[in-house]
Amino acid sequence: xxxxxxVDLPKKKRIEYGLTYVYGIGLHASRKILDATGIDYNKRxxxxxxxxxxxxxxxxxxxxxxxxxxxxxVAMDIKALMDLGSYRGLRHRRGLPCRGQKTKTNxxxxxxxxxxxxxx
Numbered sequence: 001x002x003x004x005x006x007v008d009l010p011k012k013k014r015i016e017y018g019l020t021y022v023y024g025i026g027l028h029a030s031r032k033i034l035d036a037t038g039i040d041y042n043k044r045x046x047x048x049x050x051x052x053x054x055x056x057x058x059x060x061x062x063x064x065x066x067x068x069x070x071x072x073x074v075a076m077d078i079k080a081l082m083d084l085g086s087y088r089g090l091r092h093r094r095g096l097p098c099r100g101q102k103t104k105t106n107x108x109x110x111x112x113x114x115x116x117x118x119x120x
Contacts, residue, residue, distance in 0.1 A: 002045050002053050005060060005067045009045045016041040019056070024066035033059050 002009045002018070009018040019030035034041055037055040039048075048056075060066060065073065081089035091098035097110050108114070 002048050004053065004057055007067065011044070011046040013045055014041060015039060015043050015045055015048065018045045022060070022066050024064060024070040025060070029064060033064075036063075 001011060004019070005022050007022045009015075009021055016027070016030055016034060019025050019033065020027055025033070031041065033056060036059050037052070039052055039056070043052075078089075078092055082093050083089070088098045095110055095112070096103060097107050101107055103111065
């Protein structure tokens with residue numbers, strides 16, 4: 001089993017898609033990492049040798065921010081927006097969408113369960 005950046009990759013998936021299980025690595029970044037290390041996209045995770053895993057880990061450490069460090073950075077960026085008092089920061093603080101979506105009828109994911117007012 002390949003363990004990269006603290007994440008166990010699914011054994012049967014192609015490495016190209018298995019790497020996307022690491023927070024901060026999408027399909028494009030995964031392909032760039034595999035190109036840099038010279039590993040075939042079609043190789044399955046269980047087919048990787050220890051050297052392949054070490055090469056992937058080294059490439060990720062050298063050129064990508066992933067997992068805990070990235071989560072911390074995102075949280076600090078959001079906190080900075082809230083401390084500044086920017087519009088986006090206020091929307092984060094209130095738990096509302098901050099990218100311009102309408103909230104009259106949608107946005108239930110951000111707003112939570114409906115709070116009925118005046119129904120008796």
